[in-house]
Amino acid sequence: MKESTTKASKPENTWFDKPANVKKIIVALFIVCAMLMAAEFFYHKHAYFAAEEFFGFYALYGFIMCVLLVLAAKVMRVFLMRDEDYYD
Amino acid sequence: MTGILLYASLLVPITGGLLLVAQKDSPNTRDVISVVTAAILFAIVLSFYPAVLAGDTPSVTLAEPIKGLGITFTVEPLGLLFATVASGLWILTTIYAVGYMRGANEANQTRFFLCFAISIAAAIGIAFAGNLLTLFVFYEMLTLATYPLVTHKGNEDARRGGRIYLGILMGTSIGLLLFAVLWTYQIAGTLDFTAGGILEGKASPTIALILLTLFAFGTGKAALMPFHRWLPSAMVAPTPVSALLHAVAVVKAGVFTVLKISVYIFGIDFIAETGAGTIILWVAAFTLTAASLIALTKDNLKARLAYSTVGQLSYVIVGAMLANSAAIAGAAMQIAMHAMGKITLFFCAGAIYVAAHKTEISQLDGLGRRMPYTFAAFFIGSVSIIGLPPLGGAWSKWFLLMGSADAGQWILMGLLLLSSLLNIAYLMPIVGRGFFRPLPADEAARLPAGTIEEAPLNCVVPLCLTAAGCVALFLFGDAIYNYLQPILSAPEAPAADQ
Amino acid sequence: MIEGLNPALILIAGALLVPLIPQPARRFYVVLLPLVSMLQLVMHSHGTFAQLNFFDLPLETFRLDGLSFVFSLIFHIAAVLGVIYAIHDDDPIHPTAGLVYAGAAIGAALAGDLLTLFVYWELTAVSSVFLIWARRTESAFKAGMRYLLIQVGSGVILLAGLIIHFTESGSLAFNAMNLETIGGKLVFLAFGIKCAFPFLHNWLQDSYPEATASGTVLLSAFTTKLAVYALARGYAGTEMLIWIGAIMTAFPIFYAVIENDLRRVLAYSLNNQLGFMVVAVGIGTPLALNGAAAHAFCHILYKALLFMSMGAVLLRAGTCKGSELGGLYKSMPFTTVCCIIGAASISAFPLFSGFVSKSMIVSAVAYEHLTLVWLMLIFASAGVFHHSGIKIPYFAFFAHDSGIRCEEAPLSMRVAMGITAALCIGIGVFPGLLYAILPYPVDYVPYTVAHVITQLQLLMYSALAFTVMMLWKIYPPELKSVNLDTDWFYRKGATALLLPVSALTARSTESLFSLLASIKSKFLSVFEKTVGPGAWLSRSVDTAGMVTLTMGSLLIFLLLYLF
Amino acid sequence: MLLVTSVPFDMIEQLPAIQLLLTLLAAPICSMLRNGDLSWRIATAASWASAACAFAILHQVWGGGSISYEMGGWPPPWGIEVVIDELTAIILLLVTLFGALVMTALRQSLTSIMRHQRQSLYYTTFLLCMASLIGITITGDAFNVFVFLEISSLATYTLIARGRDRRALTAAFRYLIMGTIGATFILIAIGFMYMLTGTLNMADLAERLPQHHDNKVLHASFAFFTIGIAIKFAMFPMHYWLPNAYTYAPKATTAFLAATATKVSLYVMIRFIFDVYGVEFAFGQMQLGTLLVPLSIAGILVASLTAVFQTDAKRLLAWSSVAQLGYMTLGLALLNVNGLTAAIAHMFNHAMMKAGLFLAVATMIYRTQTSSLASLSGIGRTMPWTTAAFAILGIGLIGVPFTAGFISKWYLITGALDKDWLPVAILLIVSSLMAIAYIGKMLDVMYFKPAPAEFAEVKEGPMSMLIPCWAFALLTIYFGIDTRLTAGLAERIASSLLGGS
Incomplete structure (x- = not known):
């Protein structure tokens, strides 16, 4: 590969490398999510579908479907995954 | 004047051939004579265009060996097209051959160029034949004149190849073609190429079917399976021979013969009405598929190209057998388009042999970067053969598909399209390998990267020109189509030709 | 500006000169060329030009209208960005093939008839394969062959379709078509292959990740969007497309989740994004078609940006496998930022380009009250964020530090990424600029409170899902693997079929020939026994024998004649 | 035919006699000279002069005229009448022209095997043979036919027996026996006719025979x-004398025999059938066709196939001759214009090609001393000109266009198709393929097999042999293009023969 590519001898300590900082991000995400759920009370949805009117529909749908997506994908791996050199 | 020119078109190559034999001790003069002869011939052929475009068909009769049947030469659009292709490419091939033969240190160069000249004369004779007898005469002459070229190397391989070559071509032509010619003569009382055909109303559908089948198989040069084996066998010849004769003159003479017989002996309408082409249509369809499949299995470059030619020839036959104006246009165009494309490929194969001494496809890795012009030309030729725009080959395929759609032959259409894909499968890897695989380590070590090692200029320039020709044929496809109009519309207005 | 001159021709003719121009002049030339032709396009008046009568067929080789303008404009922009991105590379193959490819795509978009369309259609296939082969690896070579076969296959189906369409209708004009006729169906199928319809899609995931870093950037821009354009032109409002599109949005994301090669993940998400456009084309209302065009426009940019960032990673780190990457933000901060901008755009975050185009499509679906389709699109939107928005940047640049330390991307790449990122944000912030060039008048407002909040809810909660699953270690890890997809059928199935069939054909014709030869020698040996040297028919007969024979003959004659 | 214009008119009538006398007189002169070289000069001059006469005669009768001349001035039926029409003229040309060409080549060929004295005798015999063939051709008297036939046969035996190979003697002996039987049969036939009609003049016979058509004696005579005559022209299966005779005849002699003897016999057959017995009788009543067609076809196929397997060049060509004679009899039996044209044209064309081929082989033998194919290996490189001439002639024999062989084959197959005998036409095509096989086999050996060591240094043949070889080769091509003299004339003859019946 490129000669400039090297392996780091020891991990550098950048901001992201500190677990505490990562935790901060996660906490921030939780807060943002909570705020978005709260926002549900403050605007008028121009609904075209019955489902939309359900409280926090987009949030819940997004969350649930993503979990289902990942779970389904994990099941697919059982059937579809092959070695990297399968076609060679 | 046209009469004199017609004779000249036959005599010029032969005279040139004899002159160069006289000059055999000074190779430079000899080779100049070859090129000049070719140029003169091309000029003569071109000089017929004004008359033919004006709707004229100049004609002369040399002799009448059989009562009522002359050795007659007539210039008509189809023949002129073939003559133009053959004579035009002869110039380039001659230039190329000079470079190749010297580059490859071939023996007997004088004999080579002499036979070459006679072959071209024979091809011109076929192109301008005014009746079936004349055509047959020059057809045989072409077989015989090319035989020494096929066996040029003189070794056991060449002999075996030559034996198959002569055996199949002579066997089919005398065994089937001659018989069909005689039978036609007996039925129709004439063998003149006549607009709208001579058999209509004289032959029953069954006899028409048998006759056309005999004609098509009898024309061994058209390489319909199972009479295709001579073509790969003929690849033992030096590459310029393969280039001009087995990509242009000989094989095109074969399909041209079938096409001309379909148009002028049977008549397009007659074939369409009687279904006389049914058997051959499917034989040709089989051939073009099977030949492509076989080509896939060949590692020898020339062998692969030979099988490719077998397949491509069948396109012309398919067009002739479909017998509607679009299909005939496609068939006629395919003669020109394939000639230009395939000669490019053979030139490239020869250039590769001269410059790098490689004959097998598996040895071509990385060679494209060393011979960029050759491989670029090979790419262009391949795309044209496959039938993709923007190269000439696209138009012939277009018209053949139009023709099969007009005839409602959906399966055939599918096969033609499948064949295009197979063509890709056997041609494009050659380009891909050449450009994009690494050179073998020992070769890479020998020369620094980026070194260009092309064949001599005499080889490279012609192949670039023919590659450019493939592009030009795309742009001028319309002109060729308009030029062919008289034959395509002839059946509707036969009175005009009386 | 030259009236009637097709910008595609400028681009193609100019591109062919590229290999002949020495460096460093070539660097300027390759950027200038698409700019010049873009100028020609932008300055040109709308209408039909360069009409030819070829083969007695009226051809309209240059038709400029609202729809074709948007597509050819964005193709030009992509071409400029693509060549800038590759300037650091001295190999002339990229700019040459890339610009011919771009020119062909533009020519196809500007084609007013099916024959011209076919010509350019095939040219895109033939030129683009070089971008794959240019990787110069064994697997790229093979992938290129497969790609070429499928692309040309689409072309020949188009050819068959247009010929049948022509015989059925007598017209070659490329306007609205339908699925009633065989011709129409075949043309639809041809478009569908290039558009990577479900089950016809796998060439995309098969080939794009095999191309060079710069090659994939160009590849991602043209072929599929050309197909979207063709569908929008020919099959707008075809209901089947809504369902095809909906499936396209949904099912690639499952693969994207478990795919290891990040450029292949992007290829799946490309597929998913196409689904949105196809749905829009299927709806066929002005809003939907505007949405399709706008989404194609934005998509080309952000997808290019994502591929650019992954290309930079590939160039510098030498791999694009999620399982081998991580922590690259330390070495390639600029690339990381650009990648995140691209990810935000594709995920349709407000203020990024994807938002202003995708919401048009979703709204168009909503206006038609297609509940199921709508649910699928929403799901797909969440899913695309999941894999393109989060997975790509996360596994490449963050996640667990792989320890790879490399240089930042070369200047040319950074410039290209920078411009593209700026465009993504620019469109997101000033959607009016994009809306102004859409084929139909736009009175759509993307930034409503409801839009923004619902979109943020959707995205943030799927991010939440990702985070939760990562924390609980439910999320599937990146593994060295390939996943079976429809390419199995031609990579294993066809190979298993074609090679034996061709070998069999070769062998059987060969044995037919030797059968003939052996029949010949059989005959010869029979004849040799009867007429060969010394055999009974050819040996010398002695005098007595001859006389007997003669007398016998005479006797027979006499008997015959006298009695 | 410039020659003729300068000859006084009444001399033209005498030409046939002059022709006959030239050769007849030159013969004893040669025998007395005992100087091979000089004899050769005289013999060659005589034969060329008679060839010139043949040209003049042909010019005279061209277009349907005929010459009738009474020997010694007695009118027929008492005197011996000489009748010349177009058919006669072309056979005369065949005999004298090809005879003269072979004669030209003969000297070089003979010097290597014979002493001078022997040579002059040889030329004498040769001239006698030629003279008698001329006699057979021009006479209008049935008995004269027999007489000349006997003379020619005797001369031929002698020529064959001159062969160096001891087997030549056996061959000559067998030929003698068979020839004698044949001649005797013909004599018996003529005798029967004389019994019935009391005349030997062919014209008179033709007039009187029809009244005896139901007479068994006439039937026996015909049988x-x-x-x-079938023995004489070696019709299958009475052909067994021919391969040996041709194989062992010395050198260029075979060329002459192959060209002339059988053709003249065939000519006699045509004369008798059309001008004496009458077509109606021969083919109608006697069903000659039903015998001739199967035998011809069998002959063509069997002999062609046999030729394919031969390992000796001369024997191969001899077998090919048997096959080619089959073409002629088949053409005759087709009994239509095209068929008969083919028969007559092929007599001329085949004579030319086969003479040329044998001559070319003789030239090769002159250098190698053997005619086995194996020893001719690679001769294409050592004797390129001879081999090239051989190749052209061989291609002609196959019937490739632009050669004379193609023309005759064309007419023959057209004739078969005219009769709707499709299978016959197909068999003819098949036999052409066999011709490719045997000629191809020879060319393959000559051009491609490596030369045996002892012949590696062989020189090109002498000019005196090469020139006649090439004359035959060039004529083969010429008559493939300009066919007025062959097919054109033959077609007129055929129409008149058939029209006259």
Whole structure:
């Protein structure tokens, strides 16, 4: 590969490398999510579908479907995954 | 004047051939004579265009060996097209051959160029034949004149190849073609190429079917399976021979013969009405598929190209057998388009042999970067053969598909399209390998990267020109189509030709 | 500006000169060329030009209208960005093939008839394969062959379709078509292959990740969007497309989740994004078609940006496998930022380009009250964020530090990424600029409170899902693997079929020939026994024998004649 | 035919006699000279002069005229009448022209095997043979036919027996026996006719025979004649004398025999059938066709196939001759214009090609001393000109266009198709393929097999042999293009023969 590519001898300590900082991000995400759920009370949805009117529909749908997506994908791996050199 | 020119078109190559034999001790003069002869011939052929475009068909009769049947030469659009292709490419091939033969240190160069000249004369004779007898005469002459070229190397391989070559071509032509010619003569009382055909109303559908089948198989040069084996066998010849004769003159003479017989002996309408082409249509369809499949299995470059030619020839036959104006246009165009494309490929194969001494496809890795012009030309030729725009080959395929759609032959259409894909499968890897695989380590070590090692200029320039020709044929496809109009519309207005 | 001159021709003719121009002049030339032709396009008046009568067929080789303008404009922009991105590379193959490819795509978009369309259609296939082969690896070579076969296959189906369409209708004009006729169906199928319809899609995931870093950037821009354009032109409002599109949005994301090669993940998400456009084309209302065009426009940019960032990673780190990457933000901060901008755009975050185009499509679906389709699109939107928005940047640049330390991307790449990122944000912030060039008048407002909040809810909660699953270690890890997809059928199935069939054909014709030869020698040996040297028919007969024979003959004659 | 214009008119009538006398007189002169070289000069001059006469005669009768001349001035039926029409003229040309060409080549060929004195005798015999063939051709008297036939046969035996190979003697002996039987049969046939009609003049016979058509004696006469003449022209299966005779005849002699003897016999057959017995009788009443067609076809196929397997060049060509004679009899039996044209044209064309081929082989033998194919290996490189001439002639024999062979084959197959005999036409095509096989086999050996060591240094043949070889080769091509003299004339003859019946 490129000669400039090297392996780091020891991990550098950048901001992201500190677990505490990562935790901060996660906490921030939780807060943002909570705020978005709260926002549900403050605007008028121009609904075209019955489902939309359900409280926090987009949030819940997004969350649930993503979990289902990942779970389904994990099941697919059982059937579809092959070695990297399968076609060679 | 046209009469004199017609004779000249036959005599010029032969005279040139004899002159160069006289000059055999000074190779430079000899080779100049070859090129000049070719140029003169091309000029003569071109000089017929004004008359033919004006709707004229100049004609002369040399002799009448059989009562009522002359050795007659007539210039008509189809023949002129073939003559133009053959004579035009002869110039380039001659230039190329000079470079190749010297580059490859071939023996007997004088004999080579002499036979070459006679072959071209024979091809011109076929192109301008005014009746079936004349055509047959020059057809045989072409077989015989090319035989020494096929066996040029003189070794056991060449002999075996030559034996198959002569055996199949002579066997089919005398065994089937001659018989069909005689039978036609007996039925129709004439063998003149006549607009709208001579058999209509004289032959029953069954006899028409048998006759056309005999004609098509009898024309061994058209390489319909199972009479295709001579073509790969003929690849033992030096590459310029393969280039001009087995990509242009000989094989095109074969399909041209079938096409001309379909148009002028049977008549397009007659074939369409009687279904006389049914058997051959499917034989040709089989051939073009099977030949492509076989080509896939060949590692020898020339062998692969030979099988490719077998397949491509069948396109012309398919067009002739479909017998509607679009299909005939496609068939006629395919003669020109394939000639230009395939000669490019053979030139490239020869250039590769001269410059790098490689004959097998598996040895071509990385060679494209060393011979960029050759491989670029090979790419262009391949795309044209496959039938993709923007190269000439696209138009012939277009018209053949139009023709099969007009005839409602959906399966055939599918096969033609499948064949295009197979063509890709056997041609494009050659380009891909050449450009994009690494050179073998020992070769890479020998020369620094980026070194260009092309064949001599005499080889490279012609192949670039023919590659450019493939592009030009795309742009001028319309002109060729308009030029062919008289034959395509002839059946509707036969009175005009009386 | 030259009236009637097709910008595609400028681009193609100019591109062919590229290999002949020495460096460093070539660097300027390759950027200038698409700019010049873009100028020609932008300055040109709308209408039909360069009409030819070829083969007695009226051809309209240059038709400029609202729809074709948007597509050819964005193709030009992509071409400029693509060549800038590759300037650091001295190999002339990229700019040459890339610009011919771009020119062909533009020519196809500007084609007013099916024959011209076919010509350019095939040219895109033939030129683009070089971008794959240019990787110069064994697997790229093979992938290129497969790609070429499928692309040309689409072309020949188009050819068959247009010929049948022509015989059925007598017209070659490329306007609205339908699925009633065989011709129409075949043309639809041809478009569908290039558009990577479900089950016809796998060439995309098969080939794009095999191309060079710069090659994939160009590849991602043209072929599929050309197909979207063709569908929008020919099959707008075809209901089947809504369902095809909906499936396209949904099912690639499952693969994207478990795919290891990040450029292949992007290829799946490309597929998913196409689904949105196809749905829009299927709806066929002005809003939907505007949405399709706008989404194609934005998509080309952000997808290019994502591929650019992954290309930079590939160039510098030498791999694009999620399982081998991580922590690259330390070495390639600029690339990381650009990648995140691209990810935000594709995920349709407000203020990024994807938002202003995708919401048009979703709204168009909503206006038609297609509940199921709508649910699928929403799901797909969440899913695309999941894999393109989060997975790509996360596994490449963050996640667990792989320890790879490399240089930042070369200047040319950074410039290209920078411009593209700026465009993504620019469109997101000033959607009016994009809306102004859409084929139909736009009175759509993307930034409503409801839009923004619902979109943020959707995205943030799927991010939440990702985070939760990562924390609980439910999320599937990146593994060295390939996943079976429809390419199995031609990579294993066809190979298993074609090679034996061709070998069999070769062998059987060969044995037919030797059968003939052996029949010949059989005959010869029979004849040799009867007429060969010394055999009974050819040996010398002695005098007595001859006389007997003669007398016998005479006797027979006499008997015959006298009695 | 410039020659003729300068000859006084009344001399033209005498030309046939002059022709005959030239050769007849030159013969004893040669025998007395005992100087091979000089004899050769005289013999060659005489034969060329008679060839010139043949040209003049042909010019005279061209277009349907005929010459009738009474020997010694007695009118027929008492005197011996000489009748010349177009058919006669072309056979005369065949005999004298090809004879003269072979004669030209003969000297070089003979010097290597014979002493001078022997040579002059040889030329004498040769001239006698030629003279008698001329006699057969021009006479209008049935008995004269027999007489000349005997003379020619005797001369031929002698020529064959001159062969160096001891087997030549056996061959000559067998030929002698068979020839004698044939001649005797013909004599018997003529005798029967004389019994019935009291005349030997062919014209008179033609006039008187029709009244005896139901007479068994005439039937017997026809049977004897058919078998007798069939032996003479070696019709299958009475051909067994021919391969040996041709193989062992010395050097260029074979060329002359192959060209002339059988053709003249065939000519006699045509004369008798059309001008004496009458077509109606021969083919109608006697069903000659039903015998001739199967035998011809069998002959063509069997002999062609046999030729394919031969390992000796001369024997191969001899077998090919048997096959080619089959073409002629088949053409005759087709009994239509095209068929008969083919028969007559092929007599001329085949004579030319086969003479040329044998001459070319003789030239090769002159250098190698053997005619086995194996020893001719690679001769294409050592004797390129001879081999090239051989190749052209061989291609002609196959019937490739632009050669004379193609023309005759064309007419023959057209004739078969005219009769709707499709299978016959197909068999003819098949036999052409066999011709490719045997000629191809020879060319393959000559051009491609490596030369045996002892012949590696062989020189090109002498000019005196090469020039006649090439004359035959060039004529083969010429008559493939300009066919007025062959097919054109033959077609007129055929129409008049058939029209006259």
